[in-house]
Amino acid sequence: MNLWRALRARVQLPRDTVARWIALTTMAAMATALVLNGVFNALAGVWARPPLMEIGLMEKLAAITRIIESVEPERRAAIADSVSDGELTAQWLASREDANLPRLDDPDFNTGSKLLRHLLQNPDSTIEAYQPSDWPQGQEGRRYALLISLHDGSWVTYSMTSRSWGLEEVPRSLIVIALVVLSTVIVALVATRRLAGPLERFAQGARRFGKDFGAPPLPVEGPQELRQAILAFNAMQAQLQHFLNDRTQMLAAISHDLRAPLTRMRLRGEFIEDAEQQSKLFRDVDEMQAMVNAALEFFRDDARLEPATAFDLAELLHTVVDDFKDAGSDVALHGPGRVVYVGRPIGIKRMLTNLVDNAIKYGREPAVTLMADAQQVTIRVTDRGPGIAPEHHEAVFAPFFRVEGSRNKNTGGVGLGLAAARATVLEHGGTLTLRNRRSGGLEATVTLPFG
Numbered sequence: 001m002n003l004w005r006a007l008r009a010r011v012q013l014p015r016d017t018v019a020r021w022i023a024l025t026t027m028a029a030m031a032t033a034l035v036l037n038g039v040f041n042a043l044a045g046v047w048a049r050p051p052l053m054e055i056g057l058m059e060k061l062a063a064i065t066r067i068i069e070s071v072e073p074e075r076r077a078a079i080a081d082s083v084s085d086g087e088l089t090a091q092w093l094a095s096r097e098d099a100n101l102p103r104l105d106d107p108d109f110n111t112g113s114k115l116l117r118h119l120l121q122n123p124d125s126t127i128e129a130y131q132p133s134d135w136p137q138g139q140e141g142r143r144y145a146l147l148i149s150l151h152d153g154s155w156v157t158y159s160m161t162s163r164s165w166g167l168e169e170v171p172r173s174l175i176v177i178a179l180v181v182l183s184t185v186i187v188a189l190v191a192t193r194r195l196a197g198p199l200e201r202f203a204q205g206a207r208r209f210g211k212d213f214g215a216p217p218l219p220v221e222g223p224q225e226l227r228q229a230i231l232a233f234n235a236m237q238a239q240l241q242h243f244l245n246d247r248t249q250m251l252a253a254i255s256h257d258l259r260a261p262l263t264r265m266r267l268r269g270e271f272i273e274d275a276e277q278q279s280k281l282f283r284d285v286d287e288m289q290a291m292v293n294a295a296l297e298f299f300r301d302d303a304r305l306e307p308a309t310a311f312d313l314a315e316l317l318h319t320v321v322d323d324f325k326d327a328g329s330d331v332a333l334h335g336p337g338r339v340v341y342v343g344r345p346i347g348i349k350r351m352l353t354n355l356v357d358n359a360i361k362y363g364r365e366p367a368v369t370l371m372a373d374a375q376q377v378t379i380r381v382t383d384r385g386p387g388i389a390p391e392h393h394e395a396v397f398a399p400f401f402r403v404e405g406s407r408n409k410n411t412g413g414v415g416l417g418l419a420a421a422r423a424t425v426l427e428h429g430g431t432l433t434l435r436n437r438r439s440g441g442l443e444a445t446v447t448l449p450f451g
Contacts, residue, residue, distance in 0.1 A: 017224045025191040032183035037176060058112060061146065061158055062119030068092055069150045080156065093155040101130060101145060101157075116148065125149050198222030202230055207429060209237055214307055258292050306344040313341040313348070313377060313448075317370055320352050329360045335370025341377055341448065343428050348448075351424040352379070354417040355444050359383035363441055376430075379446040387436040396434070397422045 064083050068076045068090075076092040083090050093099055113127045126149040144160040198221045205218040217234040220227050266285050272278040314337055321331045341348075352368075359366035363385020371378045388396060395401050399419045418432075425432040430448040437443050 021191060021195055021223060025187060028191065029184040029187040032187050033180040036179045036183050040175070040179060058115050059119060061148070062116055064090060064158075065120060065148050065150075065156050068156055073152070073154065076154070076156075087160060089159045091157045091159075093157060095153075096147070096149075096155055099145075099147060099155065099157050101128075101147065102134060120148070122151065195223065195226075198226050198230075202226065202233070206233065208308065214241070259289075262289050262292070306346050308343055309345065310340055310342045311345045313339045313372075314370055316345060316349055317352065317368060317379070320349060320356060321368060323353075324356060324360065324366075329366070331356055331360070332365075332367035333370075334367070336372060339370065339372045339377060341450070343448065344424075347424045348428070351421040351446070352381075354421045355381040355446070358417060359385070359442070359444075362386070365441075374450070376450060377448045379448075381444045381446075382437065382441060384437075384439075384441040387440065387442045388434060390436065393434045397432075 064080075068079050071079060073094075080090040080092040112129060116127055117123050117125050126147075128147040130143075130145040130147075132143060146158040148156050148158075150156065202218060202222075205215070209215045215237070217237060218230050220230050220234075222230070262285055266282065269278055269281045269285065272281065314335060317333060317335070321333045324331050356366060356368060359381050360383075363383025365382075365384040367382045369380040369382070371380075397418050399416055401419075422432045425446055425448070428448050430446060433445050435443050435445070
């Protein structure tokens with residue numbers, strides 16, 4: 001054991017890094033491709049064999065032919081017999097008729113003939129090639145045969161047992177390429193699972209924290225680079241959770257401290273004899289109280305601490321619309337009867353309530369449309385009011401911003417509704433945009449992605 005520890009201390013083993021996995025994946029893919037190619041050559045039979053033109057047979061036949069032609073005619077038959085083996089049979093013939101081969105209209109094979117004439121250095125040599133299919137059906141001894149004429153008019157014949165030769169270069173190359181691609185894909189899929197699994201869980205954890213600030217820290221796994229990123233993310237998550245808890249406590253204290261002087265101002269206002277001045281003071285106190293309450297609600301927003309859960313978004317919309325109907329406001333609702341979404345239902349309900357409330361206050365004919373596909377949910381809240389000038393479509397999402405003229409200033413709002421609504425949507429990974437309708441009115445579009 002001590003020896004092993006000493007060895008590990010001296011030898012720096014490569015860490016589990018992305019670079020290491022890429023290198024191992026590349027080498028494994030190459031090794032797998034070589035193994036598959038070897039198995040293909042060993043077990044695929046004729047499909048893995050190169051054709052006759054690529055195995056050196058033409059060079060061998062040309063060399064034998066030159067040797068036979070270089071000796072006296074009486075010795076040629078013996079030399080031909082001596083080079084014959086179990087697979088290739090050579091025979092010297094004084095004339096073409098001694099070959100006992102069928103006459104073909106065009107027995108020549110072009111590529112092989114050109115190569116043989118070049119190797120024989122005899123451009124006038126007659127070369128005839130036969131396949132087993134050239135023999136009459138049912139005839140015994142059907143085989144491959146090759147006839148080559150010599151300068152003196154004699155012939156040398158070569159015959160081989162009937163067999164199928166390999167594929168040509170192009171199809172064999174395509175098969176090898178297919179094997180390489182297949183091996184690379186297999187190795188890449190296996191290797192990337194080691195990388196993609198922790199990375200995907202990291203992404204899911206980051207999205208979950210956007211919806212649930214109380215989510216637990218992510219497990220530290222994967223290559224070294226990813227481990228460092230997860231550790232940094234967990235540290236950031238802990239700091240944000242600590243910040244949110246401190247902010248909640250601080251705002252609770254501010255809420256108490258601000259309400260006390262406002263209450264004293266209202267009590268002192270009761271002693272003002274001038275009714276007009278008293279009324280103005282009470283309006284200012286009420287406005288300050290509303291601004292303080294709205295600001296504290298926006299910055300504290302306990303709904304942001306709500307854990308994410310699966311709920312029926314369509315049913316939630318029905319609840320919001322029914323609440324407004326009970327209050328005397330008729331809101332049209334269009335969409336499917338059920339859409340399951342994972343998020344913070346209280347925060348989303350508050351966001352939808354703000355948008356629908358704006359459509360009721362600042363317009364007429366409020367309507368809500370719900371649409372869903374495999375990637376996202378889309379909610380459109382429309383009205384028939386005056387709309388908002390295009391240059392203010394982004395500015396209205398800033399806290400305490402109010403549009404002069406185009407919106408009613410006497411509705412009691414302080415300019416935090418849209419800011420809170422967009423904050424909720426952004427925390428769910430979605431978008432909230434505004435646009436004026438062609439026929440008049442405003443359309444607020446909310447998109448919430450699944451996952």
